[in-house]
Amino acid sequence: MANAKYSAAGLFIRGARKKTWPRVWREAEPKKAYDVVIVGGGVHGLATAYYLASNHGITNVAVVDKAYLGSGGSGRNTAIVRSNYLTPEGVAFYDRSLDLYNTMSTDLNLNVMFSERGHMTLAHTDSALRTMNWRAEVNKLQGIDSSVIGPQEVKREAPSLDVSANTRYPILGALYHPPGGTIRHDAVVWAYARAADSYGVDLIQKCEVLDITCEGGEGSESDSADGKGAGGKVTGVKTNLGDISAPIVVNCTAGWASTISDMAGVKLPITTHPLQAAVTEPVKTFLPTVVVSGSLHVYVSQTDRGELVFGASVDPVATYDMRGTLAFTEELAGHVLELMPGISKMRLLRQWAGLCDMTPDYSPVMGHTQVGGYLVDVGWGTYGFKAGPVSGEQMAEAIATESMPELIAPFTLSRFTEGTLVGEKGAAAVGH
Amino acid sequence: MSFVSIRLPSAGSEVIDRARPVTFSWNGKKLKAFTGDTIASAILANGDHIFGRSMKYHRPRGVLTADFWDPNLFVQVDDEPNVRAAHRLVENGMKVTSQNVWPSLKYDVKAANGLVGRFLTAGFYYKTFMKPAKLWPAYERILARFAPGGEVDLDTPHGYYDKRYAHPDVVVAGAGPAGLAAAIAAARAGASVMLVEHEHQVGGHLLWGSDDDRAAAAGMLTDARNLGVEILTNSTVTGRYEDNWLGILQRNHHIAEERLIKARAKMLIVAGGLIERPYVFAGNDIPGVMTSGAVRRLITMYGIKPGTRAVVLTANESGDAAVADLERAGVEIAEVVDGRTGAFVRSAEGSGRGTNHRLSAVTLSDGTKIDADLLVTAVGWTAPTSLLNMSGDRPVYDPAAARFFPGKTPDNVLATGGMVGDGTHDQLVAHGAATGTLAAGRAAVVQHRLQAATARAAAVDGPEPDYPEDLRTPLGRDPHPALFRSTTHGMVDYSEDVSSKDLFGAAAEGFDSVELIKRFTTATMGPSQGKLETVNTVAVLAEARGETIAEVGTTVWRPPYAPITLGALGGRVFEPVRVSSIQSYHESKGATPILAGQWIRPEHYDDPQAEVTNTRTNVGITDVTPLGKLDLKGPDVPKLLSLLYTNKWMQLPIGGVRYGIMCAEDGVVLDDGVTARLGDEHYLMTTTSSGAGGVWNWIENWLQTEHPDWQVHVTPVTTGFTSINVAGPNSRKLMGRVVAGVDLSNEAFPYMNVRTGTVAGVDDCVMWRIGFTGELSYEIQVPAGYGLHVWEALLADGKDLGIAPFGLEAQRVMRLEKGHFIVGQDTDGLSKAPTTGMTGLLKLDKDDWTGMPEVKWALEGDYPHIVAIQPTDPNCVPEEACQILRGPESNEIVGRITSSRYSPTLNRSICLGQLSPEFAEAGTELTVLLVNGERVTAKVMKHHAHFDPEGERLRG
Numbered sequence A: 001m002a003n004a005k006y007s008a009a010g011l012f013i014r015g016a017r018k019k020t021w022p023r024v025w026r027e028a029e030p031k032k033a034y035d036v037v038i039v040g041g042g043v044h045g046l047a048t049a050y051y052l053a054s055n056h057g058i059t060n061v062a063v064v065d066k067a068y069l070g071s072g073g074s075g076r077n078t079a080i081v082r083s084n085y086l087t088p089e090g091v092a093f094y095d096r097s098l099d100l101y102n103t104m105s106t107d108l109n110l111n112v113m114f115s116e117r118g119h120m121t122l123a124h125t126d127s128a129l130r131t132m133n134w135r136a137e138v139n140k141l142q143g144i145d146s147s148v149i150g151p152q153e154v155k156r157e158a159p160s161l162d163v164s165a166n167t168r169y170p171i172l173g174a175l176y177h178p179p180g181g182t183i184r185h186d187a188v189v190w191a192y193a194r195a196a197d198s199y200g201v202d203l204i205q206k207c208e209v210l211d212i213t214c215e216g217g218e219g220s221e222s223d224s225a226d227g228k229g230a231g232g233k234v235t236g237v238k239t240n241l242g243d244i245s246a247p248i249v250v251n252c253t254a255g256w257a258s259t260i261s262d263m264a265g266v267k268l269p270i271t272t273h274p275l276q277a278a279v280t281e282p283v284k285t286f287l288p289t290v291v292v293s294g295s296l297h298v299y300v301s302q303t304d305r306g307e308l309v310f311g312a313s314v315d316p317v318a319t320y321d322m323r324g325t326l327a328f329t330e331e332l333a334g335h336v337l338e339l340m341p342g343i344s345k346m347r348l349l350r351q352w353a354g355l356c357d358m359t360p361d362y363s364p365v366m367g368h369t370q371v372g373g374y375l376v377d378v379g380w381g382t383y384g385f386k387a388g389p390v391s392g393e394q395m396a397e398a399i400a401t402e403s404m405p406e407l408i409a410p411f412t413l414s415r416f417t418e419g420t421l422v423g424e425k426g427a428a429a430v431g432h
Numbered sequence B: 001m002s003f004v005s006i007r008l009p010s011a012g013s014e015v016i017d018r019a020r021p022v023t024f025s026w027n028g029k030k031l032k033a034f035t036g037d038t039i040a041s042a043i044l045a046n047g048d049h050i051f052g053r054s055m056k057y058h059r060p061r062g063v064l065t066a067d068f069w070d071p072n073l074f075v076q077v078d079d080e081p082n083v084r085a086a087h088r089l090v091e092n093g094m095k096v097t098s099q100n101v102w103p104s105l106k107y108d109v110k111a112a113n114g115l116v117g118r119f120l121t122a123g124f125y126y127k128t129f130m131k132p133a134k135l136w137p138a139y140e141r142i143l144a145r146f147a148p149g150g151e152v153d154l155d156t157p158h159g160y161y162d163k164r165y166a167h168p169d170v171v172v173a174g175a176g177p178a179g180l181a182a183a184i185a186a187a188r189a190g191a192s193v194m195l196v197e198h199e200h201q202v203g204g205h206l207l208w209g210s211d212d213d214r215a216a217a218a219g220m221l222t223d224a225r226n227l228g229v230e231i232l233t234n235s236t237v238t239g240r241y242e243d244n245w246l247g248i249l250q251r252n253h254h255i256a257e258e259r260l261i262k263a264r265a266k267m268l269i270v271a272g273g274l275i276e277r278p279y280v281f282a283g284n285d286i287p288g289v290m291t292s293g294a295v296r297r298l299i300t301m302y303g304i305k306p307g308t309r310a311v312v313l314t315a316n317e318s319g320d321a322a323v324a325d326l327e328r329a330g331v332e333i334a335e336v337v338d339g340r341t342g343a344f345v346r347s348a349e350g351s352g353r354g355t356n357h358r359l360s361a362v363t364l365s366d367g368t369k370i371d372a373d374l375l376v377t378a379v380g381w382t383a384p385t386s387l388l389n390m391s392g393d394r395p396v397y398d399p400a401a402a403r404f405f406p407g408k409t410p411d412n413v414l415a416t417g418g419m420v421g422d423g424t425h426d427q428l429v430a431h432g433a434a435t436g437t438l439a440a441g442r443a444a445v446v447q448h449r450l451q452a453a454t455a456r457a458a459a460v461d462g463p464e465p466d467y468p469e470d471l472r473t474p475l476g477r478d479p480h481p482a483l484f485r486s487t488t489h490g491m492v493d494y495s496e497d498v499s500s501k502d503l504f505g506a507a508a509e510g511f512d513s514v515e516l517i518k519r520f521t522t523a524t525m526g527p528s529q530g531k532l533e534t535v536n537t538v539a540v541l542a543e544a545r546g547e548t549i550a551e552v553g554t555t556v557w558r559p560p561y562a563p564i565t566l567g568a569l570g571g572r573v574f575e576p577v578r579v580s581s582i583q584s585y586h587e588s589k590g591a592t593p594i595l596a597g598q599w600i601r602p603e604h605y606d607d608p609q610a611e612v613t614n615t616r617t618n619v620g621i622t623d624v625t626p627l628g629k630l631d632l633k634g635p636d637v638p639k640l641l642s643l644l645y646t647n648k649w650m651q652l653p654i655g656g657v658r659y660g661i662m663c664a665e666d667g668v669v670l671d672d673g674v675t676a677r678l679g680d681e682h683y684l685m686t687t688t689s690s691g692a693g694g695v696w697n698w699i700e701n702w703l704q705t706e707h708p709d710w711q712v713h714v715t716p717v718t719t720g721f722t723s724i725n726v727a728g729p730n731s732r733k734l735m736g737r738v739v740a741g742v743d744l745s746n747e748a749f750p751y752m753n754v755r756t757g758t759v760a761g762v763d764d765c766v767m768w769r770i771g772f773t774g775e776l777s778y779e780i781q782v783p784a785g786y787g788l789h790v791w792e793a794l795l796a797d798g799k800d801l802g803i804a805p806f807g808l809e810a811q812r813v814m815r816l817e818k819g820h821f822i823v824g825q826d827t828d829g830l831s832k833a834p835t836t837g838m839t840g841l842l843k844l845d846k847d848d849w850t851g852m853p854e855v856k857w858a859l860e861g862d863y864p865h866i867v868a869i870q871p872t873d874p875n876c877v878p879e880e881a882c883q884i885l886r887g888p889e890s891n892e893i894v895g896r897i898t899s900s901r902y903s904p905t906l907n908r909s910i911c912l913g914q915l916s917p918e919f920a921e922a923g924t925e926l927t928v929l930l931v932n933g934e935r936v937t938a939k940v941m942k943h944h945a946h947f948d949p950e951g952e953r954l955r956g
């Protein structure tokens, strides 16, 4: 099932012979049974499938998605990656992800266009500056390239920013993280999909999981005799394309995570909020780094195509509705112009929203649950894209070894009943 | 063949004013045009027909649709990038330049990409540049050079933009015959109507129709005006959001550069007409290939002769009319290809270099090759249903009519005109009028319901009118041949340089749903957001998959309908600054300001260390107005306080003050402050300055969602009072001079008490005996209007007592000397209440309080402790952020410095920090890593307070 290898020479030869490329992944029909069924064809689900196959030789795996691959957060995010988090756990984890992203294009033979353009979090108040200093100190001790820079250096990195003192929110400095940057989100999804497919993993689109079947559990809220819930064991999933049996079911559904988890009788401490984003028309590139302002609830980067990509914090209301609002674009534009007054004539081209699965401590929930064979990789909120590779790698290990790898041990579901939350509120809220 | 476009003799149909010439420059050349010309018609009139180059292959491009959506006509105008040349009117002095050209429009080096196009299939960049990995950044920079679009001038000033709110009964989007008729009928039925037209004139396709058409448009315009319809031209309904909240961009306001009108419309009528689809064939982007609408507009409205010898491919009336228009303009008709008979155009070729490149020949389906410099296509329509999609509608494909139609819209959104069907002028007008009447009827019902639901002086007139059902006679649908792609491959997305061949390739690779193909090839992602491209993309994909267009379906059209400048969205950026009523004093004394949230506060007037010393020896006053203040009234306030705070509140006597810590549900410290009981059912709560808004929300959330039965009324009064803290050994003496009617003796008014009385002649001041500074102190809350008066009175009366104002910095030093933690500085997003060390306040024997279970857990296990720390070197002040390490050789973090200052009182450096419990014992020696990398030692102190740990001064 080897793929035709991507390369410049390949492009040339196929161009000359007028041959098209083979399918990125096969169109697969669901089989009756798999060793592992992964629900959700975003970066997390696909990476998990890929590492299961490549690192552990587990290939009788299906990834099912109710729409198309990458239709969730993975195809809607603003693709900012970085590792300058606040807690040692967070730093170690995201740094591993960044490593995997760094070599992904060659590892998976598909250019994911990782652009290591640097990531700047602006401080507009002395308290923000204090937090930046704190993060820089923690990062430095962990060997992460991260430091606090002054307004003049900010200006040097991003000349479009107004660093004068008489603005409404003066820029007092920034946490600068040169290894951070952006990546092409769709390419990451396709790279994992193609690589997983090459190992024989079935990728099944337009396949919606309607229920998770279990046996032996204490029963769910709605039905005490359905075998779900604590003490139980997964037997498979019901989908619009038929029933699939599997001893292991992994929930990688981000914004829909709690609804899927309910199907196994496992309650998650997650609320789903929309997060909005927008892009402008393209102009010649002028913004070389990613700029984030927590106080102004906005972040911006410029793609290689010249569009400015904007994001903000999650909408305050919990909902599964993915419609954008006018107020979002107004506030966004106002705040962006505070930072870069020179771009008032650029035009907003498109806005959209995606769903974010928020946990109380702004950290994910990963690993095994009280239902045997039912695993979760959820709670990715506004920051899960950058974590895709490492999550897939670690989840695959958790499945294969039936244990919890050290890197993700802090993120177990049980922390909410044992009082060991992880504290990334400060670093993750608008940081992405 | 070389072609020069020329201005036709003047005609009654034109929109240009030949009596008012305009001069502008185009790529450095000075050119003349007329008022009313678009930039495109102005340039064409001067004989140029190439406007720029395409994004990927840098192919020369000319007019395609000659309207707002033309993908080939993006130009730079002065400091404004991406101006749509066929829409923007030319003005005197405009400096217009082409985009995407390097080094010039005429000789473009990147055009070489065109030669290797076969190898640069869509998404080629995903398949290469992987190795060597080190080189990718260099490749990336090269790709970025191909970024399309103009240039921003970072020195552009933020212009004058504005916003307006409107509450019309009916908004009509589009002022063609149907839209005009709808607006008129709605207004006749009594509705207030706003008619929004994207173009510069109302009339829609009537403008380039017959004289009768234009007369009809003019008549309807007069009617609409007379009926008081508000008519906005050069304006676009950019978005329809929840409950008919509309964004309308007005581009021709007489003062504002652009204005965003936000309208809550009771009814929205979408009458946006139809957009003409380009035809896909080899050479379809050669300059000289245009849609029928393009040539009709150019000839009729702008007096431009678009070519000399034309082939016309027509499958509908618009194409037929174009033939007549071309003949009238003196263009030789070489051939009319009738698409209704099954004939089509196979391919086109061009000749000429640089800016002379132009169509030279057209090959028809039967193989005949015809010389021509103009190829006009009329192959069908796209219904721009974006606004309907934003209302939840999904368009439905009708194969007989070869276009998409709206599906089902919500009751408050109606569609009319070409978007919903075909008809004669009279039929379109009749449908529009029926739609207008229906909308007005529904709007009246909505209005009635709104009035009935709102408290007002008089009752609503009469009973609710009946809700009108939709009884309109639907418009018919004319059959139309399905002409999407010829037998050759051509451009599908002109702005992205995506061809039908790219789409076939992508589909074969498995990117075979609309969403995936769009993402992979970037088709429909450009500036016209699929208005021209989506349906052709779907059609080509359907062909590649061997499916029908209906099976493939379409993508979701997202807002905005047309791009909006950030300036218009941001408006006159309004970010309030908050200052206290004493601000004028601070400024007059030259106090150094500091930004604290929305507030501007005096950081210091003089040397902050001297301000500390003066306060500790004499008396100082400071402005603490930003302190959050919430007035709480009602019998259930104690219950609320007990729920919010970790300690007990049921027994607080009148006149008493208590300190409390608030936790979030996860037990993490949310806020702290003192609350006083002023009366039987009357309390005044203070919060941290930064927490004022959040705590108010928090309280309302509890009251409204969890305890709606509790009788508590909350009023935020932060700015209702000016807050002044009077601190220092002489403060009681000073208070004695200004306060009337309150016994200030320590017995009558002890520490942690509150009194209401008169200060400097101002009644109703609230005085608290509390002290963040650790000194004997009084916090006075003065009705805000008298703040400055009381401040000045204190300064005047305290002269002989050594009074001096002190700023935020001195206050911070003093609080640190006293070891008071600050929420959010000494605590963080993970600090549960026990971390503060205030374990005595954590009343686990209460029924419940927010965060109690988590705090209980925390107390059972390990948690970081806030402790006072003193560096061994008294002159070393470690930065707030410094990490504390396990030992001199270790890199393991065991804590950090959260606050640090030099204390003038103790003549040494002092800190607060968080430490893991094994290091929190008094006397423990610590290793502190300074920001410069140096490691120093420090010691954990016994008490949080570095100074006066017993609190004798503040109780005295």
Ligand SMILES: Cc1cc2nc3c(=O)[nH]c(=O)nc-3n(C[C@H](O)[C@H](O)[C@H](O)COP(=O)(O)OP(=O)(O)OC[C@H]3O[C@@H](n4cnc5c(N)ncnc54)[C@H](O)[C@@H]3O)c2cc1C
Pocket: A039, A040, A041, A042, A043, A044, A045, A064, A065, A066, A067, A068, A069, A070, A071, A072, A073, A074, A075, A076, A077, A078, A079, A080, A081, A207, A208, A209, A210, A252, A253, A254, A255, A256, A260, A275, A276, A277, A311, A353, A354, A355, A356, A377, A380, A381, A382, A383, A384, A385, A386, A387, A432
């Ligand atoms: C606007 C926006 C900006 C963001 N910016 C960033 C950023 O800059 N950096 C960053 O790191 N993160 C960012 N994020 C967060 C990031 O996108 C997500 O955390 C991440 O994509 C989650 O990936 P996933 O694979 O877990 O889930 P998703 O990609 O959301 O995939 C979940 C999939 O589950 C499928 N599914 C749901 N229910 C079912 C069912 N019943 N049956 C079958 N399939 C189902 C869905 O169709 C979906 O495809 C952003 C998010 C948004 C919305």
